[in-house]
Amino acid sequence: xxxxxxxxxxxxxxxxxxxxxxxxxxxxxxxxxxxxxxxxxxxxxxxxxxxxxxxxxxxxxxxxxxxxxxxxxxxxxxxxxxxxxxxxxxxxxxxxxxxxxxxxxxxxxxxxxxxxxxxxxxxxxxxxxxxxxxxxxxxxxxxxxxxxxxxxxxxxxxxxxxxxxxxxxxxxxxxxxxxxxxxxxxxxxxxxxxxxxxxxx
Amino acid sequence: xxxxxxxxxxxxxxxxxxxxxxxxxxxxxxxxxxxxxxxxxxxxxxxxxxxxxxxxxxxxxxxxxxxxxxxxxxxxxxxxxxxxxxxxxxxxxxxxxxxxxxxxxxxxxxxxxxxxxxxxxxxxxxxxxxxxxxxxxxxxxxxxxxxxxxxxxxxxxxxxxxxxxxxxxxxxxxxxxxxxxxxxxxxxxxxxxxxxxxxxxxxxxxxxxxxxxxxxxxxxxxxxxxxxxxxxxxxxxxxxxxxxxxxxxxxxxxxxxxxxxxxxxxxxxxxxxxxxxxxxxxxxxxxxxxxxxxxxxxxxxxxxxxxxxxxxxxxxxxxxxxxxxxxxxxxxxxxxxxxxxxxxxxxxxxxxxxxxxxxxxxxxxxxxxxxxxxxxxxxxxxxxxxxxxxxxxxxxxxxxxxxxxxxxxxxxxxxxxxxxxxxxxxxxxxxxxxxxxxxxxxxxxxxxxxxxxxxxxxxxxxxxxxxxxxxxxxxxx
Numbered sequence: 001x002x003x004x005x006x007x008x009x010x011x012x013x014x015x016x017x018x019x020x021x022x023x024x025x026x027x028x029x030x031x032x033x034x035x036x037x038x039x040x041x042x043x044x045x046x047x048x049x050x051x052x053x054x055x056x057x058x059x060x061x062x063x064x065x066x067x068x069x070x071x072x073x074x075x076x077x078x079x080x081x082x083x084x085x086x087x088x089x090x091x092x093x094x095x096x097x098x099x100x101x102x103x104x105x106x107x108x109x110x111x112x113x114x115x116x117x118x119x120x121x122x123x124x125x126x127x128x129x130x131x132x133x134x135x136x137x138x139x140x141x142x143x144x145x146x147x148x149x150x151x152x153x154x155x156x157x158x159x160x161x162x163x164x165x166x167x168x169x170x171x172x173x174x175x176x177x178x179x180x181x182x183x184x185x186x187x188x189x190x191x192x193x194x195x196x197x198x199x200x201x
Numbered sequence: 202x203x204x205x206x207x208x209x210x211x212x213x214x215x216x217x218x219x220x221x222x223x224x225x226x227x228x229x230x231x232x233x234x235x236x237x238x239x240x241x242x243x244x245x246x247x248x249x250x251x252x253x254x255x256x257x258x259x260x261x262x263x264x265x266x267x268x269x270x271x272x273x274x275x276x277x278x279x280x281x282x283x284x285x286x287x288x289x290x291x292x293x294x295x296x297x298x299x300x301x302x303x304x305x306x307x308x309x310x311x312x313x314x315x316x317x318x319x320x321x322x323x324x325x326x327x328x329x330x331x332x333x334x335x336x337x338x339x340x341x342x343x344x345x346x347x348x349x350x351x352x353x354x355x356x357x358x359x360x361x362x363x364x365x366x367x368x369x370x371x372x373x374x375x376x377x378x379x380x381x382x383x384x385x386x387x388x389x390x391x392x393x394x395x396x397x398x399x400x401x402x403x404x405x406x407x408x409x410x411x412x413x414x415x416x417x418x419x420x421x422x423x424x425x426x427x428x429x430x431x432x433x434x435x436x437x438x439x440x441x442x443x444x445x446x447x448x449x450x451x452x453x454x455x456x457x458x459x460x461x462x463x464x465x466x467x468x469x470x471x472x473x474x475x476x477x478x479x480x481x482x483x484x485x486x487x488x489x490x491x492x493x494x495x496x497x498x499x500x501x502x503x504x505x506x507x508x509x510x511x512x513x514x515x516x517x518x519x520x521x522x523x524x525x526x527x528x529x530x531x532x533x534x535x536x537x538x539x540x541x542x543x544x545x546x547x548x549x550x551x552x553x554x555x556x557x558x559x560x561x562x563x564x565x566x567x568x569x570x571x572x573x574x575x576x577x578x579x580x581x582x583x584x585x586x587x588x589x590x591x592x593x594x595x596x597x598x599x600x601x602x603x604x605x606x607x608x609x610x611x612x613x614x615x616x617x618x619x620x621x622x623x624x625x626x627x628x629x630x631x632x633x634x635x636x637x638x639x640x641x642x643x644x645x646x647x648x649x650x651x652x653x654x655x656x657x658x659x660x661x662x663x664x665x666x667x668x669x670x671x672x673x674x675x676x677x678x
Contacts, residue, residue, distance in 0.1 A: 016529070017522035018402060018502050022640040027621045031272065031287035033246035033294050035355075045642050050628075074522045076403040079436070080640060081619075082338040083244065084354035102403055105372075105438045106338055106352050113356035163370065165230045176356070177255075180364045183224055183232060187260075187366060190223040190234050198220075200459035200467045201236050201264075201331065 002115040003173035007096050008142040009069030011133035012059045019073055020080035021107060025089040038085055039092030060093075064136035070143065072130045073100045077118075078107025087114045097143045099150060101126050112166050115173065117143060119150060125158040145171055210477035212374045213443050214409045217349040217474070221332050223366055233369045236331040237348075238361045239317045240267040240304065242295035243621070244336030248359035249298040258302070260365040265304035266326055269295050270316045271621045273309055275584050275611035280310060288622065302362075315587025315613040318342040318555040322426065323587055325455025329444035329471040334361055339555045339637065341432040345425035346452070347444035347474050349409070352433065373483040375408035375437065376476075379416035381490035386671040388565065389424035390557060390635070390654035392416065392488075393431045394496040398506040400486055405437030408484060411476060412442050416490040422451040423561035430556045431637050434503040443475040495670050497542055498639045498652040500530035505639070509657070509669045513540045533641055534649050535629070542667050545651070549632040550581040550608070550662035551644070554618040557635035557655050558586025560593050566635075566659040567599040569670070570606040572678035576665030581608035582624065584616040606663075620645045633661035 029041045047058050054061045060068065071077075071090070077100040078086060087110045090098070098111070099119045111118045121129070132139050132152040139153035145167060151157040169176070180187075194201060211219070224232040238261075245267070252259070259265055272288035273279065283289035292309065299306035307314045313324065318339055321327040333343045333350035336358040343350035353367065361367060377396055397404075410432050417425065425442050432440025442448075449468060452458045459467045494508035505527075507514070515538035516528040531538065536545070552558075552566050563585065575581050583603045585591035591613055594600055600610045617624040618636035626632055626648025635658050639650040651667060660673040 015522065015525070017526045018504075020502075020638075020640045022619075022638070022643050026642055027619050030243050030621065031285075031291050033250070033291060035247050045646065050646070074526075076406070076436070079402055080338065080433075080638060082336060082340075082352035082354055084247075084336075084356060087354075102406060104403070104436065105406055106354060106433075110354035110356065113354060163230075164228050165226065176368055177257075177360050177363050180232060180360065180366060180368065184364075186224045186232070187234070187364060191365075194234070198330075198467075198470070200328070200463040 001113070001173045001175060004096065004115050004117050004145050004170045006142065006144045007069060008140050010065060010067055010137050011070035011072050011129065011141045012065040012068035013130045013133040014059060014071055014073045015130055017074035018076045018079055021078055021083050021086040022080055024078070024086040025083065030083055030085050035088050036092060038089035039094065042089040042093045067094065069094055069096050070141055071095050071098045072126065072133045073098060075101050077103050079104040082106045084110045084113070087111050087116050091116055099126060099129060112170060113176065115170065117145060117170060119143065119160045121150065121158055121160055128152060128156065210480040212476040212480040212482065213347060213411055213441050213474055214349065214374055215480070217330055217332065218371060220330065229370060231369050231371070232366045233332060235334050235361050235365055235367055236264060237321070237326055237333045238265045239321055239333065239335035239340065240265060240358070241271055241317045241335070241337060242269045242291045243271045244355050245298065245358055246291060246294045247355050248362055249302065251359040252362055257363045259304060259362045262303040263305065264365065265362065266321065267295055267299040267304050268307040268314055268317050268320050269309055271615045271619065273614040274622050275614045275616045275624060277612060279612060312588040312592065315590065316555045316558060316615055318430065319558060319586035319590065322346065323455070323589055325452060325458035328452060328458065328467070329448060330474050334367065338433045339430050341438065341440050342426050342430040342555055344429035344432065344440040345422060345442050346448055347441060347471070349439055349441065351438035372438065373408045374481065375405055375410045375484040376482040377410050377412050378414040378485070378487045379412070379490050380414045380487065381416065383416055383490045383493060386495055386656070386674060387493050388654040388656065389420055389427040391493055391496040393428045394498065394503070394506040394652065395488060395493045397431065397435045397503050398496070399488065400435050402434060402502055402504045403436045405432060405435040408437050409439045409441060410435065410437040412440055417442055418445065421561060422447060423559045426559065427556055431503065434637055444471050495654065495657055497657065497667055499534065499536060499542060500527065501533055501639055501641050502526070502530070503637070503639060503652065505530060507542065509542055509667065511542055513538050513542065515539070543669060544666065546631070546666045547633050547651070547661055548579060548630045549626060550575070550579065550658050551617045551632055551634040551636060552582070552655055552658055553584030553586065553616055554636035555586065556637040558584060558590065560590050562635065562655040563590070563594045563599050566655040567602040569656050569659040569674070570663065571602050573606055573663045575607035575662045579662050579665055581606070581662050582611060582617060583608050584611045585613050587613045617644055619643060633658040633667065
């Protein structure tokens with residue numbers, strides 16, 4: 001997993017609430033057996049018409065935000081299906097940070113497994129960053145994970161909370177499985193106890 | 202006097218959690234043991250590939266159960282193979298991975314194949330007090346047994362395959378109590394839609410919901426599974442219902458349920474799995490069963506649910522970001538504010554899914570359809586949740602009723618709930634669906650979905666529009 005330390009980049013405004021994972025990456029693209037290559041289909045049905053032509057109004061089709069690395073989104077981003085194809089598609093497009101007032105739990109969790117930082121901020125902060133993002137490509141925002149701050153293009157800054165363990169893993173690009181494998185003896189012990197306590201499992 | 206922590210009253214969630222902690226870090230992050238890992242073809246190939254690349258094995262193949270469901274055709278000629286190449290590759294990958302890593306496997310041609318969340322309980326893999334995960338958000342279904350069950354992403358699928366554990370922080374406790382009794386015509390689906398309408402799709406975020414109250418107690422296991430299935434639509438990764446005699450009766454005798462002395466030992470523990478008197482809930486929501494009407498969705502979020510007697514709302518009826526979302530939904534759904542919901546004409550009916558694809562659901566729909574036919578121009582599809590549900594329905598003659606009513610009778614799979622196989626809505630087509638999500642494009646590009654109970658969907662098919670089952674059922678066939 002790629003580390004996340006600081007990021008300065010273009011932020012795309014997507015004020016819609018309840019953006020679900022079917023919107024982020026529709027089902028027809030879940031048939032892949034790979035993790036890569038989904039960026040071109042990120043937000044597919046919002047981004048392209050039936051004939052595959054770009055819909056000019058869609059934010060990521062507009063010149064200012066084509067290279068966005070940050071998304072500023074409405075409440076409850078990533079609700080619905082558990083498909084990790086959603087963060088894979090965001091990452092493949094180049095999005096490394098999503099900022100919203102709230103995220104759905106499974107999507108939120110999946111982000112951390114892929115080096116994407118989901119940032120939760122209060123409504124007024126998200127509104128201010130959304131407004132800032134609307135200015136376009138010159139309005140670069142900075143996300144600093146170590147300092148736990150997001151800074152708008154005009155220098156205004158907000159602090160965010162993050163779970164310390166998740167922060168540690170993201171800052172260092174740590175692989176969960178490797179960490180857990182080091183605890184194999186504890187898992188062995190649990191399984192032995194379980195064979196006594198719940199032998200039917 | 203201070204009460205020692207061990208004696209503090211605990212919720213059902215607390216108890217299952219505590220029984221599965223392998224390790225706890227200082228910051229509260231836990232390593233949680235996973236008793237059952239269910240696997241389907243869409244969210245697992247990258248995980249198995251990850252194991253292969255790292256030279257890792259599946260730690261507990263006997264606790265890992267794989268079944269293809271999302272991509273499989275539901276047509277009767279499916280033994281001839283899958284036409285869509287990508288779908289075929291994905292199902293073949295599961296086939297190969299299941300055999301190579303030695304996990305329990307129900308292939309497409311096995312009578313026990315079906316939607317993973319229907320197969321697990323049916324085969325007795327899902328038992329009270331267990332932790333159950335699957336790379337699928339509707340894993341919440343298994344909470345109906347008093348099992349802590351939730352969806353995970355593919356990275357976590359790989360983590361569970363390799364270690365049989367998950368790194369987790371504990372969620373908060375939420376209680377949703379449904380008091381009293383349900384009126385005739387009101388089902389578990391109406392209850393869960395009414396709950397989501399009340400709490401919103403983010404109301405359960407960060408929480409595990411325990412559903413309780415007299416209405417829940419009186420539900421069958423099928424009904425309880427319908428409720429827990431849609432916990433995720435209310436934002437909660439997991440829903441729970443305390444196990445009771447209804448649960449034990451359902452579980453007993455299932456192929457993988459404990460037998461003999463082990464059954465007795467299991468039962469003794471299962472009976473302790475209930476929230477203690479005075480246990481703390483961070484959030485409590487109470488609904489009166491009597492207040493719940495047959496409920497349908499009008500928009501593109503499951504929270505857009507209203508009693509069938511209501512009218513299509515206007516964007517101005519909402520506040521904040523929901524105003525724009527409602528405007529977008531109405532445009533997508535092709536609906537005009539103020540229209541009675543019962544004036545909405547439909548083109549298709551879909552009966553099936555992990556929400557409502559069990560035998561009781563098919564019986565409820567068949568009861569409505571006996572001696573009736575689909576309205577002119579309406580197409581209908583019934584997709585049993587598993588091969589065994591299909592066999593049971595056929596034994597009861599339900600297939601005959603559906604076919605006589607003009608429905609297609611299909612083989613088991615996820616089908617038109619998400620349309621990864623050819624079962625999809627056409628652009629603009631409007632469907633009365635028993636599934637769980639009415640998102641844009643969910644059932645097919647530009648397809649329009651109204652969620653409702655099996656009886657309501659069947660009745661809508663006959664009437665050619667959404668109807669109130671309470672009035673419909675009173676009319677002679």
